[in-house]
Amino acid sequence: xxxxxxxxxxxxxxxxxxxxxxxxxxxxxxxxxxxxxxxxxxxxxxxxxxxxxxxxxxxxxxxxxxxxxxxxxxxxxxxxxxxxxxxxxxxxxxxxxxxxxxxxxxxxxxxxxxxxxxxxxxxxxxxxxxxxxxxxxxxxxxxxxxxxxxxxxxxxxxxxxxxxxxxxxxxxxxxxxxxxxxxxxxxxxxxxxxxxxxxxxxxxxxxxxxxxxxxx
Amino acid sequence: xxxxxxxxxxxxxxxxxxxxxxxxxxxxxxxxxxxxxxxxxxxxxxxxxxxxxxxxxxxxxxxxxxxxxxxxxxxxxxxxxxxxxxxxxxxxxxxxxxxxxxxxxxxxxxxxxxxxxxxxxxxxxxxxxxxxxxxxxxxxxxxxxxxxxxxxxxxxxxxxxxxxxxxxxxxxxxxxxxxxxxxxxxxxxxxxxxxxxxxxxxxxxxxxxxxxxxxx
Amino acid sequence: xxxxxxxxxxxxxxxxxxxxxxxxxxxxxxxxxxxxxxxxxxxxxxxxxxxxxxxxxxxxxxxxxxxxxxxxxxxxxxxxxxxxxxxxxxxxxxxxxxxxxxxxxxxxxxxxxxxxxxxxxxxxxxxxxxxxxxxxxxxxxxxxxxxxxxxxxxxxxxxxxxxxxxxxxxxxxxxxxxxxxxxxxxxxxxxxxxxxxxxxxxxxxxxxxxxxxxxx
Amino acid sequence: xxxxxxxxxxxxxxxxxxxxxxxxxxxxxxxxxxxxxxxxxxxxxxxxxxxxxxxxxxxxxxxxxxxxxxxxxxxxxxxxxxxxxxxxxxxxxxxxxxxxxxxxxxxxxxxxxxxxxxxxxxxxxxxxxxxxxxxxxxxxxxxxxxxxxxxxxxxxxxxxxxxxxxxxxxxxxxxxxxxxxxxxxxxxxxxxxxxxxxxxxxxxxxxxxxxxxxxx
DNA sequence: CATGAATGAGGATTCATTCAT
DNA sequence: AATGAATGAATCCTCATTCAT
Numbered sequence: 001x002x003x004x005x006x007x008x009x010x011x012x013x014x015x016x017x018x019x020x021x022x023x024x025x026x027x028x029x030x031x032x033x034x035x036x037x038x039x040x041x042x043x044x045x046x047x048x049x050x051x052x053x054x055x056x057x058x059x060x061x062x063x064x065x066x067x068x069x070x071x072x073x074x075x076x077x078x079x080x081x082x083x084x085x086x087x088x089x090x091x092x093x094x095x096x097x098x099x100x101x102x103x104x105x106x107x108x109x110x111x112x113x114x115x116x117x118x119x120x121x122x123x124x125x126x127x128x129x130x131x132x133x134x135x136x137x138x139x140x141x142x143x144x145x146x147x148x149x150x151x152x153x154x155x156x157x158x159x160x161x162x163x164x165x166x167x168x169x170x171x172x173x174x175x176x177x178x179x180x181x182x183x184x185x186x187x188x189x190x191x192x193x194x195x196x197x198x199x200x201x202x203x204x205x206x207x208x209x210x211x212x213x214x215x216x
Numbered sequence: 217x218x219x220x221x222x223x224x225x226x227x228x229x230x231x232x233x234x235x236x237x238x239x240x241x242x243x244x245x246x247x248x249x250x251x252x253x254x255x256x257x258x259x260x261x262x263x264x265x266x267x268x269x270x271x272x273x274x275x276x277x278x279x280x281x282x283x284x285x286x287x288x289x290x291x292x293x294x295x296x297x298x299x300x301x302x303x304x305x306x307x308x309x310x311x312x313x314x315x316x317x318x319x320x321x322x323x324x325x326x327x328x329x330x331x332x333x334x335x336x337x338x339x340x341x342x343x344x345x346x347x348x349x350x351x352x353x354x355x356x357x358x359x360x361x362x363x364x365x366x367x368x369x370x371x372x373x374x375x376x377x378x379x380x381x382x383x384x385x386x387x388x389x390x391x392x393x394x395x396x397x398x399x400x401x402x403x404x405x406x407x408x409x410x411x412x413x414x415x416x417x418x419x420x421x422x423x424x425x426x427x428x429x430x431x432x
Numbered sequence: 433x434x435x436x437x438x439x440x441x442x443x444x445x446x447x448x449x450x451x452x453x454x455x456x457x458x459x460x461x462x463x464x465x466x467x468x469x470x471x472x473x474x475x476x477x478x479x480x481x482x483x484x485x486x487x488x489x490x491x492x493x494x495x496x497x498x499x500x501x502x503x504x505x506x507x508x509x510x511x512x513x514x515x516x517x518x519x520x521x522x523x524x525x526x527x528x529x530x531x532x533x534x535x536x537x538x539x540x541x542x543x544x545x546x547x548x549x550x551x552x553x554x555x556x557x558x559x560x561x562x563x564x565x566x567x568x569x570x571x572x573x574x575x576x577x578x579x580x581x582x583x584x585x586x587x588x589x590x591x592x593x594x595x596x597x598x599x600x601x602x603x604x605x606x607x608x609x610x611x612x613x614x615x616x617x618x619x620x621x622x623x624x625x626x627x628x629x630x631x632x633x634x635x636x637x638x639x640x641x642x643x644x645x646x647x648x
Numbered sequence: 649x650x651x652x653x654x655x656x657x658x659x660x661x662x663x664x665x666x667x668x669x670x671x672x673x674x675x676x677x678x679x680x681x682x683x684x685x686x687x688x689x690x691x692x693x694x695x696x697x698x699x700x701x702x703x704x705x706x707x708x709x710x711x712x713x714x715x716x717x718x719x720x721x722x723x724x725x726x727x728x729x730x731x732x733x734x735x736x737x738x739x740x741x742x743x744x745x746x747x748x749x750x751x752x753x754x755x756x757x758x759x760x761x762x763x764x765x766x767x768x769x770x771x772x773x774x775x776x777x778x779x780x781x782x783x784x785x786x787x788x789x790x791x792x793x794x795x796x797x798x799x800x801x802x803x804x805x806x807x808x809x810x811x812x813x814x815x816x817x818x819x820x821x822x823x824x825x826x827x828x829x830x831x832x833x834x835x836x837x838x839x840x841x842x843x844x845x846x847x848x849x850x851x852x853x854x855x856x857x858x859x860x861x862x863x864x
Numbered sequence: 865c866a867t868g869a870a871t872g873a874g875g876a877t878t879c880a881t882t883c884a885t
Numbered sequence: 886a887a888t889g890a891a892t893g894a895a896t897c898c899t900c901a902t903t904c905a906t
Binding site: 573615624631635637 | 785818824835846847853856857858
């Protein structure tokens with residue numbers, strides 16, 4: 001019993017430490033950017049020794065991956081609450097709610113959003129364990145699921161054109177994401193000359209209209 | 217006369233060399249990724265001394281910028297030929313042609329496409345001359361212009377909903393780009409579980425349908 | 433208590449290492465000259481990895497600055513002991529003692545002397561922290577202070593011509609330094625064709641005689 | 649006869665070219681400082697190819713040495729004209745004239761003066777031919793000779809203390825040079841807190857006074 | 865567990881000098 | 886003679902990761 005108590009306290013301390021490192025990493029990554037961030041900076045901000053970081057995370061990229069998980073959780077919070085508070089509405093309206101929630105996330109958590117978009121093809125997959133990668137995938141999916149469900153509802157109601165709801169959700173998300181990504185790069189922002197909000201709303205409206213069931 | 221011939225030959229040789237370096241850089245960047253590529257690798261692949269690279273390009277980033285310009289030119293070729301060969305068709309059809317051309321570029325020049333998407337926020341603008349940056353912007357715009365023109369035609373014909381053609385083009389491009397970007401990342405590709413082609417076609421159809429003028 | 437002991441040992445080890453690097457740097461700078469010295473050489477001579485050097489000194493120039501500080505301290509030891517052991521004598525005699533002490537430093541620490549003379553105008557101030565620069569200035573002043581005090585005494589005694597003692601000290605120091613610097617360059621040494629010692633003694637005698645109060 | 653004419657023209661052209669390179673080098677060295685100057689810059693400023701520079705000077709240091717020769721010639725002009733225009737005065741007055749001329753040179757040709765002081769022990773002697781080095785020595789001596797002669801006159805007149813005039817000249821020059829050098833370094837200038845002019849004049853007065861023959 | 869000193873393989877860029885044309 | 890392209894060693898500094906204590 002005593003031992004169990006001890007070990008659970010140990011466990012908690014360990015979790016605390018991990019959280020502390022993640023918090024520091026978040027600060028650093030968001031402050032100086034992913035590429036300029038160094039493990040030294042993270043350790044310094046967490047007020048621990050550099051070696052200690054490696055007791056909790058095998059790799060710098062792994063820390064990044066955990067931050068990504070955090071970001072995905074936050075996003076999921078946004079989406080799920082949008083989903084549940086729009087329970088009374090029809091499918092299209094719920095999709096709109098979800099889309100606005102995604103935009104809200106983009107606005108309120110720009111750093112996490114940047115993180116989500118910044119993952120590099122190679123660098124990443126190589127230096128993160130398969131399990132972690134799988135986990136990220138699962139969490140990502142969880143967010144998309146709400147969209148799929150709303151789409152399903154819309155199709156069931158006959159308001160949206162019949163089809164695979166997952167395909168529909170994928171399309172919508174891809175298009176909306178495109179609007180956000182386009183404007184996240186200075187070069188591309190100059191290119192489209194539009195405010196993110198306008199562009200995002202435009203794509204959302206257009207996609208939803210395009211997805212509606214036709215009478216003819 | 218003789219001198220002119222000589223100097224033009226010189227010029228040509230110089231251009232050849234530049235091209236050779238760019239070719240090597242292309243290989244290297246595409247092989248190992250932008251972040252992992254080093255000037256050493258480029259020089260080695262071009263079979264020249266490292267210092268020689270710097271006779272032709274003041275900076276590693278400048279080489280990247282030139283590759284980007286190449287990519288943009290190629291894309292523009294795709295788009296302009298789509299635009300001109302669809303001269304007889306209506307606006308929406310021309311947009312469709314342009315979109316297919318963009319997809320063709322994505323398929324035929326995956327490396328250039330990756331390059332276009334991979335530009336980093338800060339790092340880049342800092343280490344490239346203002347003129348070069350401007351040039352890139354201009355070339356990027358040139359591609360979008362075709363889309364704007366087709367959109368304008370569609371609006372003029374009354375087939376597409378009235379509005380700012382540039383805004384319309386921006387939305388369409390952002391959405392389509394989103395479809396390509398989503399699938400260009402392994403993680404995100406797993407997420408949407410769709411073939412790029414399907415997704416892209418879906419977004420295109422949906423957007424075009426959504427952009428159509430309503431009778432009501 | 434135990435911790436304090438540990439940490440003080442740690443501190444000592446750290447200081448030792450720093451000293452070791454400085455010693456290596458001293459050797460290297462003195463061997464090959466300031467301009468030819470590289471961080472690689474210093475690391476090799478200290479038998480540590482190159483990166484380790486940067487754990488102790490942020491910049492190559494900073495190492496140099498620390499060596500300079502060492503040199504200034506040594507010089508100050510020479511001067512202060514000359515000042516105190518001549519406490520019974522009059523101002524002029526004390527100036528003479530100080531001057532001989534400076535010469536003694538030049539003879540016994542030729543490398544430090546060279547270092548003191550070799551600092552480069554721009555390069556240096558740029559790459560050393562303001563604090564360090566200030567420190568060097570302060571330490572330099574400390575040495576001059578003894579000369580100022582002896583001059584003051586001489587003026588007070590009426591043996592030296594009245595005037596600003598700091599100005600007097602500056603003049604004396606500049607002239608003596610000139611004698612050392614002239615001979616420190618092979619070209620210039622060949623020029624004056626005199627032994628340093630003779631030249632230095634001559635300048636010292638002449639300056640002191642020129643500084644004496646006149647009766648007329 | 650014709651050949652001789654031709655070859656003399658050739659010779660002249662060659663000299664012109666050499667002069668042109670030196671002029672360019674002067675500009676560059678004085679503009680960006682000795683250490684930052686590159687052969688590229690010199691060639692560019694001279695509007696010739698970089699390789700051509702090496703047809704006229706075997707080494708970058710050799711160019712520097714030739715500039716030094718120019719500087720020494722200019723200095724000699726200053727000194728000799730001071731010597732000749734003071735022909736009617738006594739030895740001490742002539743020394744004073746020469747010293748003022750040296751100061752005039754320091755003020756009017758600060759770049760040449762800097763050059764004269766900036767020669768590095770090792771770097772220099774290694775990369776310049778023995779003949780050139782000898783030449784520099786000779787030219788340097790030529791300037792000092794005027795001082796020696798004036799000193800000799802002063803001693804002969806009985807106004808200056810008897811002794812070796814060359815030794816006297818060396819001492820005077822060393823002391824005056826010390827005053828200029830001290831103030832040429834920011835750190836040392838802060839140290840003595842005096843204007844160059846004051847310091848120089850002070851050292852000059854003091855040295856001359858100290859060199860005077862005593863009646864007693 | 866925690867530490868933090870040590871590592872050393874890079875990495876981008878510079879520049880005096882050479883040499884084929 | 887003149888060119889100017891090519892060289893490649895040299896240089897300072899960074900940083901993820903390891904490991905003895």
